[in-house]
Amino acid sequence: MCLPVGMMAQEQKKDTIQRKENIKASEYMIPKRRGADKFLSKKGTEHLFFSAGAGMTRLFDMGSGFAAHGPKASLYVGNWMTPVIGFRAGVDYSMWRGNTATNLIGGSVDYLINISAFAARYNPRRVFEVIAIGGISYQATMKTGMETIHSYGLHGGLQGKFNVSPAFNLFIEPQLGLYPDRVDNHFSWRRYDVTASMMLGITYKPSGFSQSRILHNGFASIAAGTGNTGNVLVNTEFALGKWFGKSQINGIRISAGSSTAFLDNDDGGANRDFNVNLCADYLCNLTTLFSDRKSRVFDLLFIGGIGSYFPGAEANTPIVLNGRFGFQGQMRLSEHMGVWVEPRINLFKDKSYRADLQEPIRGTIGVMIGTSYKF
Numbered sequence: 001m002c003l004p005v006g007m008m009a010q011e012q013k014k015d016t017i018q019r020k021e022n023i024k025a026s027e028y029m030i031p032k033r034r035g036a037d038k039f040l041s042k043k044g045t046e047h048l049f050f051s052a053g054a055g056m057t058r059l060f061d062m063g064s065g066f067a068a069h070g071p072k073a074s075l076y077v078g079n080w081m082t083p084v085i086g087f088r089a090g091v092d093y094s095m096w097r098g099n100t101a102t103n104l105i106g107g108s109v110d111y112l113i114n115i116s117a118f119a120a121r122y123n124p125r126r127v128f129e130v131i132a133i134g135g136i137s138y139q140a141t142m143k144t145g146m147e148t149i150h151s152y153g154l155h156g157g158l159q160g161k162f163n164v165s166p167a168f169n170l171f172i173e174p175q176l177g178l179y180p181d182r183v184d185n186h187f188s189w190r191r192y193d194v195t196a197s198m199m200l201g202i203t204y205k206p207s208g209f210s211q212s213r214i215l216h217n218g219f220a221s222i223a224a225g226t227g228n229t230g231n232v233l234v235n236t237e238f239a240l241g242k243w244f245g246k247s248q249i250n251g252i253r254i255s256a257g258s259s260t261a262f263l264d265n266d267d268g269g270a271n272r273d274f275n276v277n278l279c280a281d282y283l284c285n286l287t288t289l290f291s292d293r294k295s296r297v298f299d300l301l302f303i304g305g306i307g308s309y310f311p312g313a314e315a316n317t318p319i320v321l322n323g324r325f326g327f328q329g330q331m332r333l334s335e336h337m338g339v340w341v342e343p344r345i346n347l348f349k350d351k352s353y354r355a356d357l358q359e360p361i362r363g364t365i366g367v368m369i370g371t372s373y374k375f
Contacts, residue, residue: 038082046207047080049088052238053173053201054256054276056319057094060194068096071276072197073258078112083122086112094197095274102143103274108155110135124166131159137177153179166208168240173199200278202240202256216375217243223342223370227259234260235366241283251283259309279307279324301328303342322348330372342368 039047053074061067071094078088089109096102114122116129134156141149157175164170177195219241227233237257244250261273284302304325326344333339346364 039080047086047205048207049078049080049203049205051076051078051088051090051171051201051203052256053171053199054278055197055199055201057195057197059096060196062193068102070095071274072199073276074199074201076110078110080112080114083117084114086114088112093274101273102141104139104141106137106139108135108137127163129161129163131161133157133159133173133175137179139179151179153177161203167205168208169203169205171199171201171203173197173201175199202254217248218375219243219372220375221253221340221370221372223340223368225342225366225368225370227346227364227366232261233364233366235368237368237370241281243283243285247288249285249288251285253281253283253303253305255279255281255307275309277307277309277322279305279322281305281324297332299330299332301330303328303344320348322346336374338372338374340370340372342370344368 051074053076055072056069057072058069059067072092073094074090074092076088076090078086078090080086087110090107092106092108094104094106096104110133113132114129115132116126117123135154137153137155139151139153141151155175155177157173159171159173161169161171175197177197179193179195180191221237221239221241223235223237223239225235225237227235235257237255239253239255241251241253244252255278257277257279259275259277261275281303282305285299286302287296287299302325304323306321306323308319308321324344324346326342328340328342330338330340344366346366347361348363349361
């Protein structure tokens with residue numbers, strides 16, 4: 001028996017309504033939350049990194065009537081466990097200026113959160129990232145004629161880093177630290193001390209070495225040497241650089257270093273004045289420029305640049321700009337290794353604490369001896 005077309009349409013509509021009513025709640029799929037980012041590599045040290053920084057630190061007056069500031073240098077080693085979470089540990093040295101220098105040696109352990117990766121997902125090609133930093137600190141405060149003060153505190157800050165290659169990034173890092181009273185050898189009615197620092201630095205990631213195009217024709221060097229400004233100087237320096245073009249005549253070098261001067265005092269002894277510096281140099285390979293020989297053992301370079309250093313006790317300003325020039329004689333030991341000697345002259349505006357002895361321009365003469373590794 002056949003049903004009219006109208007009745008068949010009504011029956012089909014009725015069946016559809018009944019099927020919709022009988023759908024079980026378990027048949028609705030709740031969308032799953034996207035999991036946290038993870039590295040593809042399972043190696044525990046795949047994202048190991050090393051950081052070095054230099055800058056300024058300041059102690060605020062929290063009721064003791066004492067405030068101070070001075071240069072600071074730091075060295076860290078760390079590892080990213082995931083694209084968002086990491087850890088680092090390191091040591092630092094700083095000095096507060098005054099009639100008698102106060103030396104501070106510290107250590108810290110930090111927890112890192114990559115805010116950029118957390119908020120906008122992990123992107124290994126991202127140029128700029130923001131890192132949140134929080135950790136615990138130890139500080140030993142040493143001053144001539146006074147007992148060493150050992151302090152433990154908390155600190156936090158942000159790091160803005162520019163990823164210039166898979167192997168290197170440059171960073172700027174402001175921080176605030178909170179310590180119990182007397183980290184500065186002074187009592188305060190608030191019973192705590194607050195410090196602030198601003199650091200500039202560079203981070204090296206070994207696993208990114210093979211991926212980095214910027215390292216092609218690049219080099220790294222370490223050096224130590226001496227100088228004289230009326231007092232003996234002991235200098236150290238770490239640098240990264242790069243040669244450009246097929247001829248590799250022109251290059252650049254960015255360096256961070258320290259300088260320690262031994263100053264005579266009224267007691268017939270010597271005080272140590274510690275400075276840190278950052279410099280950028282232009283390099284010209286004179287041997288290649290004038291002889292155009294590719295295979296040789298010795299190279300003569302001209303070097304000229306500008307920079308800044310953060311002086312210690314013997315200055316009335318926190319930052320001094322300087323210019324420098326010199327020559328480097330480099331001897332090749334292998335395809336990648338070389339040793340060199342570099343006499344140089346530094347010129348800067350006189351900012352010494354004795355206004356009556358200041359000169360418009362002062363200069364230092366020094367010699368550095370170092371070794372370089374070509375990537």
